[in-house]
Amino acid sequence: YTLNIKGPESGAKVGLHVKNMIAVGSGKGGVGKSTVAASLAYGLQSLGAKVGLLDADVYGPSIPHMTGSTGKPEVREHLNPNGSVVQRIHPVEHDGLKLMSIGFLVPEGEAIIWRGPMLHKMLTQFVAETEWGELDYLIVDMPPGTGDVALTLSQMLSLAGAVVVCTPQKVALLDAVKAIGMYQKVNIPILGMVENMTGEIFGRGGAEQAAVDQKIPFLGEVPIEAEVRICGDERRMKDLFTEESKSKVA
Amino acid sequence: YTLNIKGPESGAKVGLHVKNMIAVGSGKGGVGKSTVAASLAYGLQSLGAKVGLLDADVYGPSIPHMTGSTGKPEVREHLNPNGSVVQRIHPVEHDGLKLMSIGFLVPEGEAIIWRGPMLHKMLTQFVAETEWGELDYLIVDMPPGTGDVALTLSQMLSLAGAVVVCTPQKVALLDAVKAIGMYQKVNIPILGMVENMTGEIFGRGGAEQAAVDQKIPFLGEVPIEAEVRICGDERRMKDLFTEESKSKVA
Ligand SMILES: Nc1ncnc2c1ncn2[C@@H]1O[C@H](COP(=O)(O)OP(=O)(O)O)[C@@H](O)[C@H]1O
Numbered sequence A, B: 001y002t003l004n005i006k007g008p009e010s011g012a013k014v015g016l017h018v019k020n021m022i023a024v025g026s027g028k029g030g031v032g033k034s035t036v037a038a039s040l041a042y043g044l045q046s047l048g049a050k051v052g053l054l055d056a057d058v059y060g061p062s063i064p065h066m067t068g069s070t071g072k073p074e075v076r077e078h079l080n081p082n083g084s085v086v087q088r089i090h091p092v093e094h095d096g097l098k099l100m101s102i103g104f105l106v107p108e109g110e111a112i113i114w115r116g117p118m119l120h121k122m123l124t125q126f127v128a129e130t131e132w133g134e135l136d137y138l139i140v141d142m143p144p145g146t147g148d149v150a151l152t153l154s155q156m157l158s159l160a161g162a163v164v165v166c167t168p169q170k171v172a173l174l175d176a177v178k179a180i181g182m183y184q185k186v187n188i189p190i191l192g193m194v195e196n197m198t199g200e201i202f203g204r205g206g207a208e209q210a211a212v213d214q215k216i217p218f219l220g221e222v223p224i225e226a227e228v229r230i231c232g233d234e235r236r237m238k239d240l241f242t243e244e245s246k247s248k249v250a
């Protein structure tokens, strides 16, 4: 991914010092959206960028598990130039990335059954009240689908663009096209499509064709490989970026 | 699955003549929930039961595509015993199943960006205002996750029970445990867990262990197979039930 986007301080709208906010979304769940988001974060970091990763997939926050980060975000008092005191959330720092996820706040096995308005409020805090500092990229692992939370978040953030992940199966492609439609409706540029888990079992090539039909860039494919699943299961996604598999995602 | 549940006319609460309403849910999307729901419907039908299949996965309704059904539900006027006229939705009949899905009402590539309250109203219509007739089983393909829609639906239906589908990866198991927690919170008996896509790449055995930990039945595993994906892609899930693969799911 040479995502050389010169996003105009796209975080400025919500008061952040982030050059590029990039959403990683998908129509369907379980297609590897979190895997690609984490890979993008580690990949950009290994190129020397300052990167944050916001896990906004509130119903299935996988980023803490996949990165093996177990810290807790802290709330600290900050003194404003005008003398008032305000509380800011400090993200978890792990492997040189700044991470924020509801997964840090709720025990691993507990369901989050909050409804729309409460989720909206929480995501606003994660974005605008967190002390992200100066970042080149803030990667946002979006909730799957095109519902409430994905829509609210897309409207709230001034994203430099969105990467849409899908797997080769027809139903996943249909859902990916829906997600593209949603981003386009709220005027978020589509940076491209990634086809994940390609191979004998799920097939390949469908996303490339869909990218041509939708007139968006095709960013490449990631084959289905036990290694990818193992690194995610064993909380060490970072290890994918020290091996030769870097060439696969690139 | 010999799901010999003698659910007490579990549909009666919402005025349906359905003996057993069974939810098929999952914490994570893309784990094969729709595949298992459709398989369950075809499986129970091939045993001689009258079966309906309600696709409540509003953000990614895959049932119309997987079953190859393209009809449209009709709205017809019904005369009530008291003389008043009421409109009822007639589900699509395909392969001897009664099907209802938002996928019949919205073109394939269009995103559904409705928010909680509108979805709630639509699902209520799909359940209570549809002329399901006398059914032995109504299988409900639930939305993934534990959010608004899944919660509302669970509370609205008097379900005989829920089947939770997951894949062998750790993050899918974590999400499945959350879904189990949600169903238990709203007092829906868990009929069991199915581990889907087992094999070399994703591993196997995790769900069986989780089922033991959660003290719920383990209903079996379905291996990851190109045939399952192909039948789904080519709109002919029914074909899985005429071949020897029936023994796999059983
Ligand atoms: N290319 C791949 N090969 C093998 N396993 C993969 C691949 N991509 C993702 N996975 C695994 O599939 C599961 C789902 O991926 P995840 O990133 O959680 O999807 P999503 O965020 O879309 O729900 C994870 O366990 C992950 O390790």
Ligand SMILES: Nc1ncnc2c1ncn2[C@@H]1O[C@H](COP(=O)(O)OP(=O)(O)O)[C@@H](O)[C@H]1O
Binding pocket: A028, A029, A169, A170, A171, A172, A201, B026, B028, B029, B030, B031, B032, B033, B034, B035, B036, B062, B196, B197, B198, B222, B223, B224, B225, B226, B227, B228, B229, B230, B232, B233
């Ligand atoms: N055991 C399996 N082997 C191979 N492919 C499968 C299997 N189960 C499901 N699939 C495929 O995986 C994709 C996701 O399944 P789906 O039932 O749509 O999941 P969900 O409803 O959980 O999103 C579909 O394209 C389906 O054909």
